[in-house]
Amino acid sequence: MAEPSVSQRERLEALLEEKRIYPPSEEFRKQANWSDPAVYERARKDPEAFWAAEAKNLDWIKRWDKVLEWKAPWARWFVGGKLNVTHNCVDRHAASSRRNKAAIIWEGEPGDSRVLTFEMLQREVNKCANALKSLGVKKGDRVAIYMGMTPELPIALLACAKIGAPHSVVFGGFSAESLRERINDAQAKVLITADGSWRRGGVVPLKANADEALKGTPSISKVIVLRRIGDKTPCRMEPGRDLWWHELVDHASDRCEAEPMDSEDILYILYTSGTTGKPKGVVHTSAGYLLGVSVTHRAIFDVKENDIYWCTADIGWVTGHSYIVYGPLANGTTSLIYEGSPDYPDRGRFWEIVARYGVNIFYTAPTAIRTFMRWGKEWPEKYDLSSLRVLGTVGEPINPEAWVWYHQHIGRERCPIVDTWWQTETGMIMITPLPGLTATKPGSATKPFPGIEAQVLDEKGQPVGPGGGGYLVLTRPWPAMFRTIYGDPERYERQYWSRYPGKYFTGDGAKLDQDGYFWLLGRVDDVMNVSGHRISTFEVESALVDHPCVAEAAVIGKTHEVKGQGIAGFVTLKENVKPSDDLKKELREHVAKKIGALARPDDIFFASELPKTRSAKIMRRLLRDIAEGRVLGDTTTLADPGVVAKLKQQYEEEGIVD
Ligand code: WTA
Numbered sequence: 001m002a003e004p005s006v007s008q009r010e011r012l013e014a015l016l017e018e019k020r021i022y023p024p025s026e027e028f029r030k031q032a033n034w035s036d037p038a039v040y041e042r043a044r045k046d047p048e049a050f051w052a053a054e055a056k057n058l059d060w061i062k063r064w065d066k067v068l069e070w071k072a073p074w075a076r077w078f079v080g081g082k083l084n085v086t087h088n089c090v091d092r093h094a095a096s097s098r099r100n101k102a103a104i105i106w107e108g109e110p111g112d113s114r115v116l117t118f119e120m121l122q123r124e125v126n127k128c129a130n131a132l133k134s135l136g137v138k139k140g141d142r143v144a145i146y147m148g149m150t151p152e153l154p155i156a157l158l159a160c161a162k163i164g165a166p167h168s169v170v171f172g173g174f175s176a177e178s179l180r181e182r183i184n185d186a187q188a189k190v191l192i193t194a195d196g197s198w199r200r201g202g203v204v205p206l207k208a209n210a211d212e213a214l215k216g217t218p219s220i221s222k223v224i225v226l227r228r229i230g231d232k233t234p235c236r237m238e239p240g241r242d243l244w245w246h247e248l249v250d251h252a253s254d255r256c257e258a259e260p261m262d263s264e265d266i267l268y269i270l271y272t273s274g275t276t277g278k279p280k281g282v283v284h285t286s287a288g289y290l291l292g293v294s295v296t297h298r299a300i301f302d303v304k305e306n307d308i309y310w311c312t313a314d315i316g317w318v319t320g321h322s323y324i325v326y327g328p329l330a331n332g333t334t335s336l337i338y339e340g341s342p343d344y345p346d347r348g349r350f351w352e353i354v355a356r357y358g359v360n361i362f363y364t365a366p367t368a369i370r371t372f373m374r375w376g377k378e379w380p381e382k383y384d385l386s387s388l389r390v391l392g393t394v395g396e397p398i399n400p401e402a403w404v405w406y407h408q409h410i411g412r413e414r415c416p417i418v419d420t421w422w423q424t425e426t427g428m429i430m431i432t433p434l435p436g437l438t439a440t441k442p443g444s445a446t447k448p449f450p451g452i453e454a455q456v457l458d459e460k461g462q463p464v465g466p467g468g469g470g471y472l473v474l475t476r477p478w479p480a481m482f483r484t485i486y487g488d489p490e491r492y493e494r495q496y497w498s499r500y501p502g503k504y505f506t507g508d509g510a511k512l513d514q515d516g517y518f519w520l521l522g523r524v525d526d527v528m529n530v531s532g533h534r535i536s537t538f539e540v541e542s543a544l545v546d547h548p549c550v551a552e553a554a555v556i557g558k559t560h561e562v563k564g565q566g567i568a569g570f571v572t573l574k575e576n577v578k579p580s581d582d583l584k585k586e587l588r589e590h591v592a593k594k595i596g597a598l599a600r601p602d603d604i605f606f607a608s609e610l611p612k613t614r615s616a617k618i619m620r621r622l623l624r625d626i627a628e629g630r631v632l633g634d635t636t637t638l639a640d641p642g643v644v645a646k647l648k649q650q651y652e653e654e655g656i657v658d
Pocket of ligand 1 (some may be wrong): 005317318393394395398421423424443499506508521523529533
């Protein structure tokens with residue numbers, strides 16, 4: 001495991017200087033869903049009773065026998081219980097006075113829009129569920145989903161959950177190869193995709209990518225294709241394999257019984273980057289996950305019955321799964337979905353949407369906030385943002401300047417900000433303010449949610465006191481925790497639970513302050529966080545060495561003003577290959593093609609040699625020092641300290657290529 005980087009230590013020092021405090025206003029506190037601080041103590045004393053009391057807000061087919069069975073690291077929550085997630089997210093609301101309430105408000109990038117009430121959503125979900133059944137999909141079969149942000153995406157997720165088929169959503173920005181790898185790991189039977197998706201006025205060619213992926217996916221027997229773009233994009237349909245959504249789904253029956261699911265039956269698999277090897281299939285199960293995301297959504301965003309809630313994430317990531325689809329819909333909340341990019345047709349698009357629909361709760365990523373800052377306050381200033389009541393952030397540490405800008409220019413100094421720390425693995429938000437209770441500090445995710453326990457530990461597993469930095473661990477099981485890595489339980493144990501036995505190792509650095517607030521410092525492993533997207537250095541290195549000109553590659557995340565981290569690749573070329581700017585471009589495109597545009601390196605640097613230890617391990621720490629223009633750290637373990645000194649000089653002479 002890598003030690004905290006120098007940039008993390010710098011962040012830590014800067015944060016210690018941050019003294020601003022924003023207590024909740026009296027007005028907000030009075031109307032908040034959760035405003036009694038006793039909830040923390042109650043949950044701490046008896047977490048199982050706390051979760052069980054909350055679980056009564058769900059509809060159960062059969063009540064559980066036991067709240068938790070915990071044989072670290074294996075957890076089973078609500079043992080013996082049965083329910084159906086889609087029944088809880090859709091059917092029970094469609095059968096209630098919420099029947100005609102908007103479940104989903106959708107805004108397409110070109111300006112088209114659609115509103116689905118709970119009853120309309122129920123019908124669409126049932127049709128899709130029946131279509132899947134007609135293709136032979138049964139409880140337990142995996143369905144891969146590779147779509148843009150159209151209403152059919154949450155419909156597809158909910159249809160899978162209704163019939164008990166675990167879904168595996170692959171973000172539409174991933175390449176054909178990434179899609180293929182994920183389909184094969186999950187052994188998915190059916191793929192749901194679209195001809196394309198709108199992005200910044202252009203088309204993401206989803207079906208063409210899928211066709212490429214499907215050349216090597218023997219488990220897939222059928223493909224359902226949504227027509228989103230139409231004539232503007234070519235879309236070849238393979239006879240016998242590919243079926244149009246509008247032919248198959250639209251004609252299916254709109255009635256479908258919900259499959260009774262055991263609490264611990266798999267709801268979905270979602271792939272995420274780890275330190276080594278292939279992306280990991282994070283497995284989430286039914287009851288505990290649904291409970292975790294619904295309780296946190298209600299408490300943290302202070303959602304009210306008539307609120308319009310907008311989370312700007314993509315459903316291809318966990319934030320979209322938990323806080324666009326499952327959490328909000330379980331609570332009967334109106335969830336807004338926007339298809340496209342924030343600068344189309346202009347940089348006011350998000351604020352125009354907030355104003356037009358009267359969005360009350362807005363949840364986005366620090367990288368987006370930094371982008372808005374760069375575009376200038378004149379954009380949000382043009383719009384009436386008075387409907388906003390709570391603001392959230394997620395995905396990476398937020399710098400205090402961005403926090404304060406968000407508070408002033410979006411929240412107009414009225415809205416509490418919830419900086420929510422969590423991970424694909426945790427399924428639900430873990431460290432966060434409660435907006436009616438917590439005095440916030442810009443840059444701190446504040447405290448663990450009630451029922452959650454976190455610690456900051458040193459290398460030896462000793463708790464680090466206030467002011468010091470260490471490794472963030474979670475010391476108690478929680479309902480929405482992932483249960484395993486799909487097909488690789490050994491990796492689940494080794495990677496997350498063996499470093500500090502019985503404790504969950506997050507891979508993040510953190511510090512505690514005098515008030516017991518947590519300040520997140522970023523990853524301490526070889527995972528980069530680029531615009532809130534998790535990418536492992538290993539994946540990018542593998543893509544680089546896959547290019548015929550490359551001999552060796554080392555990749556690091558380098559501090560970037562807007563993206564949080566940018567990707568820098570240090571590459572040695574094969575003999576007789578000449579370095580050139582064209583080759584740099586080609587290598588960047590090669591990575592984008594192999595993994596997806598999100599992994600395209602910002603800089604490529606040609607080195608004649610890479611700094612290695614005597615045991616031939618590449619020292620990325622030193623490469624980070626070079627890329628971030630710092631004095632080199634300890635070089636005594638290097639096989640040849642001359643290599644790194646030369647590299648530093650060469651790097652400084654050449655400057656940075658963007
Ligand atoms: C980072 C996204 C600081 C962290 C939900 C974590 C954060 C990784 C925050 C998980 C936050 C997420 N403050 N860091 N509020 N939220 N992170 O799996 O490094 O895509 O380990 O889940 O994002 O990323 P993932």
